[in-house]
Amino acid sequence: MKTREVFVVGDSLFAETLVEILGKSENISVIGTAPNSESALSLLEKQFPDAVIVAVADENAVAAFSPILVANPNLPIIHTDINTNQVQVITNQFIDAHITDLMDAIADLPDRDSGRDHKMSK
Numbered sequence: 001m002k003t004r005e006v007f008v009v010g011d012s013l014f015a016e017t018l019v020e021i022l023g024k025s026e027n028i029s030v031i032g033t034a035p036n037s038e039s040a041l042s043l044l045e046k047q048f049p050d051a052v053i054v055a056v057a058d059e060n061a062v063a064a065f066s067p068i069l070v071a072n073p074n075l076p077i078i079h080t081d082i083n084t085n086q087v088q089v090i091t092n093q094f095i096d097a098h099i100t101d102l103m104d105a106i107a108d109l110p111d112r113d114s115g116r117d118h119k120m121s122k
Contacts, residue, residue, distance in 0.1 A: 001027045004106050006078075007047060009068070010055035011035035014082045018055045028106055037067045044072060050109050051076040053102075065090070076109055078102070 008019050008030055015033070022028045032047050034040035040052065052075060054065040065077050069090060076091035080102060087102050091110075 001107060003027055003029055004050040004109060005029045005031045005048075006051050006053050006106060007032045007034070007040065007044065007049040008053045008055060009034050009037055009040045009065070012055065014080075015055035018053065018080065022053075025103065028103070037065060040068055041071055044068065044075070048112075049075070050112060051078050051106060053078045053080060053106075055080050055082075074112065078105055 004027060006022065006028060008015055008022070010018070010033075019030050019033055022030050031049055032043050034043055037054075044052070052065070052068055052072075054068075054077060056079075065079060068075070069077055076089060079088040079090065080086075081088075087105050089105055
């Protein structure tokens, strides 16, 4: 199985625990973290993860990841919600609809066509 690189956004104990759990996976590499989307934007210009995981326990979670989505429309965003035990994948590419587990969602991400060859779109 291909190793997937992810970037985690969040400043809670949930985000820290998620980084620790993902770091123990053989197929997932956490290549960066940021406390919020504003901090993540500048870091994402230098890194090319397969996905960004937004781990915020907030009723207005869309506000937490919308700046990343606008700046990087081809970058899949996975929103995890500890309160509802749900995973939401936001991408402009198709993935299997049966995914219910975060690890499966990361593994089933489509390959990015050109993210490592040039900067992500702004």
